[in-house]
Amino acid sequence: MRSDWRPPESEAFRLRPIGWVRSVLHDPGAAPKQNYEGAPEARVEIEPEFLPALDGLEPGQDVVVITWLHRGDRTVLGVHPRDDPANPLTGVFATRSADRPNPLGLHRTRLLRIENGGTLVVEQLEAIDGTPVVDLKPLLPTPAARPDRPTSDG
């Protein structure tokens, strides 16, 4: 018998949007696939009830924004990376595809400033306008004891 925690049929396991992406990007097909491929500066408008959770975030800080890629197809388990049919079919957990069972997006970026107490201006974000944001975390430095590790965008 399994003893794992299973979500009850209530609000558990259900994400709440903590904010929304505001961006000049509107077409997922035209958006860059990764931040470093030329993503624009963007805003994250935090929902008023969650503003106290921003205390301590500082401009210049590197952060991870976690989004819900609401246009992702949750039934897809394999994709041709970068939408190129020449690339072999690959399991979605080996890719950053937005099509996946839980379409969470990880976006490493830098906080430039906070406007009006609740709008985060971030250096670059490849999510389209209106994308729900579900979490925000500071980046952690890779410990010096692990110099063999590649750097990462999260």
Added chain:
Amino acid sequence: MRSDWRPPESEAFRLRPIGWVRSVLHDPGAAPKQNYEGAPEARVEIEPEFLPALDGLEPGQDVVVITWLHRGDRTVLGVHPRDDPANPLTGVFATRSADRPNPLGLHRTRLLRIENGGTLVVEQLEAIDGTPVVDLKPLLPTPAARPDRPTSDG
């Protein structure tokens, strides 16, 4: 009027566990706060229906495991970092606290091997036994064009 996408009251916005952590860690209080603080090797048992999504993952690869920290308190917006009352109260989005509106955990680790076609053995993982896993992604290298960026565990 807002045009943001809002989750309908169905399965949208609800996470599905894609697997479960198997670990010698059972007590959240005793678990290390970050992987590099001595987290043990662990297993992630992928649910059978999602096995095709593993195709292409290779031993030795650096990955991000995203968990649902089911013991997190979703009503908490501020914490004393590292549970130390001497640290000033800080918004949870400026911390890696498990207490947060959407208790998602980001765990950077390395895939050591895949056993029995569906059990991932990872080098270190600070999540406790039975923690639901909701996503798995390859780490992306930080682009060479951004050498100013610190390395990150995601």
